[in-house]
Amino acid sequence: MTVIEAAPHPSAADRRAQGVDARARTPREAHTHWQPGPEREDPVAILQAQDATREPDLVPVRHGRMMVSPFTFYRGSAAIMAADLAITPTAGLNVQLCGDAHLSNFGVFASPERQLLFDLNDFDETLPGPFEYDVKRLAASFAIAAANxxxxxxxxxxxxxKVGESYRTAMAGFAKTNTLDIWYSRMSEADIQDGLVRLEREYAEVAKQAKRAGAPKTAIPSIERGREVFRKARTRTNLQALSKLTEVVDGRQRIVSQPPVLIPWRELESSAESDRPDLFDVVQEVYDRYRSTLNETRRRLLDRYRVVDAARKVVGVGSVGTRAFIVLLEGRDAGDPLFLQVKEATRSVLEAHLPKSQFSTSGERVVQGQQMMQSASDIFLGWSEGVQDDRFYYWRQLRDMKGSVPVEELLPPGLTFYAEICGWTLARAHARSGDPVAIAAYLGTKRKFDRAIAEFAKAYAKQNEQDYQAFLDAINSGRLEAKTGV
Known part of the structure; x- marks a missing residue:
């Protein structure tokens, strides 16, 4: 008889000791500094290396979106920061990383129970690694947004x-929480609405004490922006997508043409997946491969739909140029649509600096990482191989009550509150895969870690400005091509 040995199961005391011991190797103050190494790679060259594998006609669109501001540049520069983070100190406490945890990769979406949740929503770069990587990318994004x-x-x-403080205090709470309760933890609409009410009361009290009746107005716009996110998210459904993205021709729904952002497959000269002329068969073949990655109940659900049309669709900032499509399916009739988004999954930018993914395809890497980190995931989340050997995809609903915070419009109270909920959410995501007891013990109860991360964030924001200027110089010199307004 084969005896299966149990996995090591250290006590809570041992896990706390591990975190405290990590302080000796990597003091929390060590995270303060950012200084580029003497052999730091040209940031423009890093972007060019990524561009080489992307759709040539969309690469200028990507550059055009990134050149709007240092903030939009940062959104597309995950590969640059991954190389920079590789030389920063770490405590040796690993988690499942988002890999690109900037503040615009958090947002609102619907759970399978149709409740609105706030969570991370982009996992293209997910990979196991040091928890500090995500915290530093998140904090730097807030420093850059504040400057913007x-x-x-x-x-x-x-x-x-607030980013470091919220992450630290949340992790301390998860260190005392039962394992299953961590997995059930989520940030609901009610939680955020309660936070907005608290914020409103705090500023009203400040105004009252200071006898400055106009002071609360500095918070009110941010509070209203937060509430509007939820109102707008509820309208972003398959039916709304049907009205905006399709037209009726000869009695049948089909996706409209809005090049270069949206190009139906009927208008593509050749498939982005293959030079085969039977483009619809290509869609059906890849769809069938995706369907096979779902469990039986989800496959049975999809059996009630049929594929009607597909199109190439440009999305995001950093993702522009990777292959992305939407697929329109029809259920009971033309008024019962389902839109699926299909995004190419390439190697994580972290894989050049950390151990490669254990999964055989990048699509599965993204899906497994998302399910590890998110409090609830789309019921249609799955992956597939393309018809080409080197192409991998992940699938999800295109619009499922998704909403994002208009960061560029936030005033200081609103951005501070947003930092608080993002810090908590990141800690909860890390606590699911990492050791919250050890991480909390490392972070401690005082503000050393908070201050260190804040100083790093401000220093890296300056680095980002320098890289942004180098990027603009490359465009102005003709080294890079950019197309704006798309």
Whole structure:
């Protein structure tokens, strides 16, 4: 008889000791500094290496979206920061990383129970690695957003301090939480609405004490923006997509043509997946491969739909140029649509610096990482191989009550509150795969880690500005091509 040995199961005391011991190897103050290495790779060259594998006609669109501001540049520069993070100190406490945890990769979406949740929503770069990588990318994104919104130095400091503080205090709470309760934890609409009410009351009290009746107005716009996110998210459904993305021709629904952002497959000269002329058969073949990755109940559900049309669709900033499509399916009739988004999954930018993924395809890597980190995932989340050997995809619903925060419009109170909920959410995602007891013990109860991360964030924001300027110089010199307004 084969005896299966149990996996090591250290006590909570041993796990706390592991976290405390990590401080000796990597003091929390060590995270303060950012200094580029003497052999730091040209950031423009890193972007060009990514461009080489992307759709040539969309590469200028990507550059055009990134050149709008240092903030939009940062959204597309995950590969640059991955190389930079590789030389920063870490405590040796690994988690499932988002890999691109900037503040615009958080948002609202519907759970399978049709409740609105706030969570991470982009996992293209997910991979196991040091928890600090995600925290530093998140904090730097807030420093860059604060600069973009022209905050004062004092307001910027409060925003970036809140990222580390929220992550640290949340992780301390998860260290005391039962394992299953961590997996059930989520940030609901009610949680955020309660937070907005608290924020509103806090500023009203400040105004009252200071006898400055106009002071609450600095918070009100941010509070209203938060509430609007939920109202708008409820309208983003398959039926809304049907009205915006399709037209009726000869009595049948088909996806409209809006090049270069949206190009139906009937208008593509050759398939982005193959040079075969039977493009619809290509769609059906890849769809069947995706369907096979779902469990039986989900496959039975999809059996009630049929594929009607497909199109190439440009999305995001950093993802522009990778292959992305939408597929229109029809259920009971033309008024019962289902839109699926199909995104190419390439190697994570972290795989050049960390151990490669254990999964055989990048599509599965993304899906498994998402399910590990998210409190609830789309019921149609799955993956597939393309008809070409080197192409992999993941699938999900195109619009499922998804909403995002208009960061560029937030005032300091709103961005500080947003930093708080993002920090909590990232900690919860890390606590699912990492060791919250060890990480909490490493972070401690004082603000050393918060201050260190805040200083790193501000220093890296300056690095990002330098890289952005180098990027603009490359466009102006003709080294890179950019197409704006798309």
């Amino acid at each position: 919104n022209k905050f004062s130095a004092e307001d910027t400091q409060q925003v970036v301090l």
